[in-house]
Amino acid sequence: xxxxxxxxxxxxxxxxxxxxxxxxxxxxxxxxxxxxxxxxxxxxxxxxxxxxxxxxxxxxxxxxxxxxxxxxxxxxxxxxxxxxxxxxxxxxxxxxxxxxxxxxxxxxxxxxxxxxxxxxxxxxxxxxxxxxxxxxxxxxxxxxxxxxxxxxxxxxxxxxxxxxxxxxxxxxxxxxxxxxxxxxxxxxxxxxxxxxxxxxxxxxxxxxxxxxxxxxxxxxxxxxxxxxxxxxxxxxxxxxxxxxxxxxxxxxxxxxxxxxxxxxxxxxxxxxxxxxxxxxx
Numbered sequence: 001x002x003x004x005x006x007x008x009x010x011x012x013x014x015x016x017x018x019x020x021x022x023x024x025x026x027x028x029x030x031x032x033x034x035x036x037x038x039x040x041x042x043x044x045x046x047x048x049x050x051x052x053x054x055x056x057x058x059x060x061x062x063x064x065x066x067x068x069x070x071x072x073x074x075x076x077x078x079x080x081x082x083x084x085x086x087x088x089x090x091x092x093x094x095x096x097x098x099x100x101x102x103x104x105x106x107x108x109x110x111x112x113x114x115x116x117x118x119x120x121x122x123x124x125x126x127x128x129x130x131x132x133x134x135x136x137x138x139x140x141x142x143x144x145x146x147x148x149x150x151x152x153x154x155x156x157x158x159x160x161x162x163x164x165x166x167x168x169x170x171x172x173x174x175x176x177x178x179x180x181x182x183x184x185x186x187x188x189x190x191x192x193x194x195x196x197x198x199x200x201x202x203x204x205x206x207x208x209x210x211x212x213x214x215x216x217x218x219x220x221x222x223x224x225x226x227x228x229x230x231x232x233x234x235x236x237x238x239x240x241x242x243x244x245x246x247x248x249x250x251x252x253x254x255x256x257x258x259x260x261x262x263x264x265x266x267x268x269x270x271x272x273x274x275x276x277x278x279x280x281x
Contacts, residue, residue, distance in 0.1 A: 005034070017130035019236070030236040031131050036167040036195045044191025049201045052208035064211050065204060071220050072200035076245070077138040077157040077166060077233045078146030083249070083260050086153045089241060090267050090275075096238045101133040123174045127188065128234075138233040140168060140199060143221040144248045144278070147230055156246035157239065159196075165236040166196040170206055173232055193234075203231055246276045 005014045007021035007028060014021050014028045016035070021028055028034075035041065056065035079097070081089070089095050101124075124132035138157065139146045146154045170176060170192040181188055194202040203224060210223045224231065247268075252258040261279075268275050 005029075015130075017128075030165045032128060032135060032167045032234050032236050033165060033195050036193045036198075038190075040190045041193060042198075044189075045194055045198065045202060045205070048191050049205045052205040056208050056211065061208075061211050061213055064213055064215050065208060068207055068211060068215070068220055068223070069200045069204035071142060071217060072140075072203045072224070075140050075142055075199060075203070075224070076144065076159065077162055077235065078141040078144065079136075079138045079150070079155050079157070080146040080148055081151035081153055081155065083153050083257065083264070085151065086155065086247065087260060087264050087267070089155075090244075090264060090271075090273065093241060093271075096240050097136070097243075098238050099133070099136045102238070119174050119178070122184070123177050126177065126184065127169075127173055131236075134236050136235045136238060138235060139225055140203065140231040140233055141221070141225050142217075144246055145221075145225065145280070147225070147228070149228070152250045154246075154248040155244050156248070157235075157243055158245045161239060161243035162233075162235050163196045167193055167234045168196065168199045168202055169193045169232040169234060170202065171230065171232060172228065175228075199231070206231070241273060241275075244273075244275050246278065248278050248280055251279045251281050 005016075005028060006012065007014055007024060007026050009026040010021060010024040012021055012023040017031050019028060019030050020026065053062070053065060056062050089097055101121075121132075124135065128135050141154075141156070144154055144156050148154075176192065177188065192202075207223050212219075215223070247264070249261055249264075252261045265277055267273070268277065
């Protein structure tokens with residue numbers, strides 16, 4: 001059983017989904033991070049990490065295992081969107097990146113009538129009970145690229161902007177729940193999530209079977225994120241253009257896209273956003 005959290009200021013009980021004390025409004029931590037920091041979660045992850053390290057050593061892969069873990073210390077959180085969505089987000093400091101639930105509740109977006117949307121919401125409610133509308137999703141990356149199925153433009157978040165409010169999960173949470181714990185009444189097993197500072201341990205534990213003695217830094221990037229295989233990042237609350245460090249754009253192939261890219265670069269320069277822009281093929 002998860003121990004009760006008591007407010008450090010007034011001693012009142014703070015429920016699992018609450019970030020502020022309901023009595024005195026003292027900030028008590030982000031719910032997703034508190035969950036990832038629970039002793040049961042950390043203990044199971046540490047055990048999984050030790051077993052992965054032992055397996056790597058037995059296969060003569062200890063050095064590459066440790067190199068992979070070390071590389072993950074520089075990993076970043078990435079969200080992907082279309083070029084026009086990126087332009088809107090960067091155009092004003094009042095623009096906010098919000099999730100599907102916030103867009104839907106404001107009337108700015110219709111719900112999709114698809115099975116995956118139903119699965120997504122069912123999983124989110126299960127993983128983040130009573131606070132799923134506050135969770136924003138990203139993917140962990142070593143090279144700045146994210147899950148391109150969500151958009152070809154990759155926005156790399158500053159670690160400082162999310163470190164206190166982000167947790168990471170083993171994989172796409174819908175796929176995980178469908179495969180590992182499909183029965184809604186059963187709990188999600190511990191040890192598959194971690195607070196942001198422990199992301200390298202979680203990633204190394206997951207990657208151990210994929211590592212080869214000759215794996216390179218470039219291959220590390222694909223082991224971490226390749227198509228729909230990735231580590232999911234859960235960020236409590238929205239973010240804006242000041243939260244981003246880099247922007248990766250596909251090389252423009254049409255006149256319209258080149259004009260849009262030029263406009264985005266101009267916004268970044270004129271507004272002094274300090275966002276590095278890179279193009280990829």
